[in-house]
Amino acid sequence: MERLLQYALTGLSAGSLYALVALGIVLIYRSTRVLNFAHGDIATLATFVSFSLLTQHYPFVLALGASLLVGAGVGIGFYFGVLVPAQRRGANLLGMVILTLGLALILQGVVVYVWGAEPVSLPFPISDTKTYKVGAVIVSQLAIATIAAGVVGSALLYLLVQRTRLGLAMRATSENVMAAQTLGIPTRVVLGVSWGVASGLGVVAGVFLAPVLLLDPFFMLDPFLKGFAAAVLGGLNSLPGAVLGGLLLGVAESLAGAYLTIQFKNTLAFLIIIVVLLLRPEGLLGREFRERV
Amino acid sequence: MDLVESYRQDLALARTPVTRALLAALLVALAMFPWVAAEHFVFLATLVALYSIGVMGQNILIGYTGQISFGQAGFLAIGAFAFGHLRIWGAPFLVALVAAGGVAALAGVVVGFPSLRLKGPYLAIATLGFGVAVYQIFVNWEVLSGGRSGLAITKLSPMFGLSGRRYEYYLYVLLLVGFTLATYNLISSYVGRAFAAIRDSDIAAEVNGVNLTRYKLLAFAISSFYTGVHGALYAQVLGHIEPQIFNIAEAITLFVAVIIGGVASVEGSILGAAFVLLVPKVFADFREMVPIVYGVTILIVLIFEPLGLYGRWLKARLYFQLWPFR
Numbered sequence: 242m243e244r245l246l247q248y249a250l251t252g253l254s255a256g257s258l259y260a261l262v263a264l265g266i267v268l269i270y271r272s273t274r275v276l277n278f279a280h281g282d283i284a285t286l287a288t289f290v291s292f293s294l295l296t297q298h299y300p301f302v303l304a305l306g307a308s309l310l311v312g313a314g315v316g317i318g319f320y321f322g323v324l325v326p327a328q329r330r331g332a333n334l335l336g337m338v339i340l341t342l343g344l345a346l347i348l349q350g351v352v353v354y355v356w357g358a359e360p361v362s363l364p365f366p367i368s369d370t371k372t373y374k375v376g377a378v379i380v381s382q383l384a385i386a387t388i389a390a391g392v393v394g395s396a397l398l399y400l401l402v403q404r405t406r407l408g409l410a411m412r413a414t415s416e417n418v419m420a421a422q423t424l425g426i427p428t429r430v431v432l433g434v435s436w437g438v439a440s441g442l443g444v445v446a447g448v449f450l451a452p453v454l455l456l457d458p459f460f461m462l463d464p465f466l467k468g469f470a471a472a473v474l475g476g477l478n479s480l481p482g483a484v485l486g487g488l489l490l491g492v493a494e495s496l497a498g499a500y501l502t503i504q505f506k507n508t509l510a511f512l513i514i515i516v517v518l519l520l521r522p523e524g525l526l527g528r529e530f531r532e533r534v
Numbered sequence: 535m536d537l538v539e540s541y542r543q544d545l546a547l548a549r550t551p552v553t554r555a556l557l558a559a560l561l562v563a564l565a566m567f568p569w570v571a572a573e574h575f576v577f578l579a580t581l582v583a584l585y586s587i588g589v590m591g592q593n594i595l596i597g598y599t600g601q602i603s604f605g606q607a608g609f610l611a612i613g614a615f616a617f618g619h620l621r622i623w624g625a626p627f628l629v630a631l632v633a634a635g636g637v638a639a640l641a642g643v644v645v646g647f648p649s650l651r652l653k654g655p656y657l658a659i660a661t662l663g664f665g666v667a668v669y670q671i672f673v674n675w676e677v678l679s680g681g682r683s684g685l686a687i688t689k690l691s692p693m694f695g696l697s698g699r700r701y702e703y704y705l706y707v708l709l710l711v712g713f714t715l716a717t718y719n720l721i722s723s724y725v726g727r728a729f730a731a732i733r734d735s736d737i738a739a740e741v742n743g744v745n746l747t748r749y750k751l752l753a754f755a756i757s758s759f760y761t762g763v764h765g766a767l768y769a770q771v772l773g774h775i776e777p778q779i780f781n782i783a784e785a786i787t788l789f790v791a792v793i794i795g796g797v798a799s800v801e802g803s804i805l806g807a808a809f810v811l812l813v814p815k816v817f818a819d820f821r822e823m824v825p826i827v828y829g830v831t832i833l834i835v836l837i838f839e840p841l842g843l844y845g846r847w848l849k850a851r852l853y854f855q856l857w858p859f860r
Contacts, residue, residue: 276655327837335602336836338655339793342786343832350826358822462782466666469659508670511663518652518660 243377248499249492254384255453256491257391261446262468263475263483264398265439271478272415272435274334278341279319281465282348283440284447285458287312289356291448292363292456301366308448309441316440319344320433352458360460365452383452390449394442395484401438402480411435443468467494470510474517476527485525547718564707568700576703578811583706584767585807587713589791590800591760596789597798598721599753600733601649605661606761606788608645608668611780613638613762614769615678618685621770631766638762639755646754650747653736665785672777684776687769706767710804713760717800720756729753730798761788790828794835796842805843 262280269277287308294304323340332340371382402408413421414431422428446468447461454460471490475482490510497509517524538544548554568576588610595601617634625633648660672679679685693701720726728749731739740746769775787810795806810828817823839845 276658323833323837330837332836332840335600335654336840338602338658340833340836342789343829343836346786346790346825346829346832348829350822350824350829353822354826466662473656473659508663508667511660511667514663515648515660518656519648522651522656 244499245496247378248495250378250380250384252492252495253488254387254491255495256471256488257388258446258450258464258487259467259471259491260391260484260487261394261442262464263471263487264395264480265442265446266468266472267475267477267480267483268398268435268439268442270472271480272411272432273324273337275324275337275341276469277439278338279345279348280440280443280468281447281461282345282352283312283315284443284465285461286315286348286352287440287444288363288447288451288456288461289352292356292361292451295364305445305448308444312440312444312447313437315348316436317433320436321429325429349458356458358458360455360457363448363451363456367452387449390445391487394445398438398442398480407431407434467510470514472524473514474524476524478528479524479526482524482526547715561711565704568703573699576699578815580699580703580706580771582804582808582811583703583710584764584771585788585791585811586710586804587767588761588764588788589795589807590713590717590803591757591764592788593792593795593798593800593803594717594720594729594760595753595757596792597796597802598726598733599729599750599757601750601753602654602658603645603661603754603757604658604782604785604789605645605664605668607780607782607785608665609638609641609758609761610765610768610784611668611672611777612641613765614775614780615672615685615765616762617766617769618680618687618775621687622685627770631763634766635759635762638765639759642754642756642758642761643751645758646751649750649754662782662785665782669777669781672780679777684774685769686774687772689773702771706771709763709767713763714800714804721800725749725752733798787828790832794828794831794842796844797840799841799844801847802842802844805847809843 262284265280266277269275269280290311291304291308294307295301319341323344324337327337327340365383367383367386372379373382373385374380400408402411410421410426410431411434413424413426414428414435418428421431443461443465446464450464451460454463467490468487471486472483473486474490475484475486490513493513494509538549543549548557567579571579588606592603592606595603613634616637617630620630620633621627645661645664649657652660689698696704721729728739728744731742731744732746732749732753736746765780772779791806791810792803793806794809795804796802809831813827814821814824817827835842841848
């Protein structure tokens with residue numbers, strides 16, 4: 242029982258980061274119907290910025306802030322610099338998805354060029370060796386910080402989307418772009434902000450994942466695929482679904498690693514995706530979608 | 535200007551004498567190539583030929599049928615390892631090649647089943663999952679992959695007194711010509727039109743009497759057959775395979791080749807294959823630049839030239855045909 246709790250807790254801490262990645266993917270998918278394949282690579286670039294600042298002994302808050310700025314900047318820049326011109330020239334949805342793949346390749350190249358392909362470890366101020374005993378389970382400082390980051394990130398996004406005028410505009414835009422435009426909402430700006438916020442969420446996940454994994458140019462690939470799985474599990478158009486999906490996936494993965502086999506731990510995410518897509522394609526909390534011909 | 539007067543004429547591979555002459559010149563050039571070029575370039579051309587087959591298969595799926603698949607690396611691995619095992623058991627080259635394609639096609643049908651329910655990005659992720667799963671199975675299951683040392687494949691014994699590289703080149707170019715002709719025939723047949731109808735709107739296609747289940751599965755089967763053959767030919771050229779070769783990067787490379795070469799075009803597939811093989815050679819001293827070149831090219835192609843390199847070629851040809859006028 243204690244072992245079960247212990248593994249569930251480990252799963253929750255990983256799951257809260259998957260949830261952050263999933264939130265970013267869902268936020269972009271909901272508003273532009275684009276699956277952002279560059280989500281992980283934006284986070285990788287930004288995390289390496291943090292790495293550079295932290296190795297030069299700048300304070301953690303400053304490094305995190307710089308990372309967020311870089312991540313959001315790349316997201317917004319890509320939206321206005323590439324997606325908008327492509328849309329003006331009549332690119333279809335598939336084209337835009339491929340454009341994000343192009344961005345992903347460019348960012349990978351840039352990271353390898355600037356920081357090299359050798360794995361490095363991020364000098365993180367919160368240690369994962371300092372532990373606390375809560376009841377029967379042992380929690381590391383890092384796990385607490387990770388869960389806190391997940392909760393704070395989700396809560397801030399909730400406040401932004403549900404409690405502000407900008408959030409209202411975001412919801413209106415994702416509901417119906419034409420109608421939102423007619424009502425005087427500057428939809429391009431709103432969508433640009435969505436790209437920025439989504440990239441920022443990915444960056445937070447990246448910075449908190451870096452101390453667990455080693456930092457190399459492809460370290461976000463795996464969490465990014467897990468975030469995808471989580472988003473599909475929860476429903477690609479539902480923000481609460483992304484959080485639920487992330488946490489479920491994290492716990493399921495941790496338990497499967499503990500009780501079944503560790504080798505196929507990564508395949509589990511894809512098994513979940515395929516089963517969910519076949520049985521309930523709209524996801525756990527997603528709305529059913531009907532197609533118009 | 536050429537005027538098409540009958541359906542038969544529209545289907546013809548080369549309509550005008552000029553095209554026929556150019557095609558003949560191309561074939562002669564291909565036949566002469568290994569006698570004038572250095573061995574290194576002959577090897578590169580062999581690689582382009584075998585990649586073209588894989589990219590063509592991927593193009594049938596993405597360009598003609600409109601089903602995005604990121605699982606190509608999985609089919610490559612299945613084809614390569616099936617081929618490897620058959621060769622080790624003593625099967626002749628052609629038998630092993632067809633069998634490798636067949637095994638990959640079977641896997642393609644299995645992966646095709648989710649495609650009956652899934653569309654666009656969902657399918658992309660599901661197939662990506664397939665690619666990762668196959669990779670992990672091969673990495674972890676040493677019986678299949680030959681463990682750390684991988685599988686060693688016996689070299690072909692050259693016939694007709696040719697040197698090994700030249701023999702491989704002729705064999706592969708011949709196979710490429712065969713696959714190219716087959717693809718042309720496929721896309722101008724009922725099957726090809728059914729594929730295009732599914733791409734443009736699957737519901738409208740179904741209403742018009744295209745059996746979606748059959749043709750989606752057929753598209754997956756044909757495409758993975760091509761990819762399986764690509765994997766097998768690649769294994770034969772390398773002479774030694776291990777699962778690490780067939781990672782996600784390989785699937786992305788094939789996808790990039792389709793997009794840059796030109797979606798839904800046979801010639802584009804060959805151009806795309808040449809692009810993804812030549813760029814890493816040109817940038818050999820700056821390896822880290824290769825993904826940047828791919829990425830930037832994708833952005834440029836999608837924004838300015840959605841038909842890819844083949845579209846560029848069409849425009850250049852039109853310019854010369856109309857020459858004094860524009």
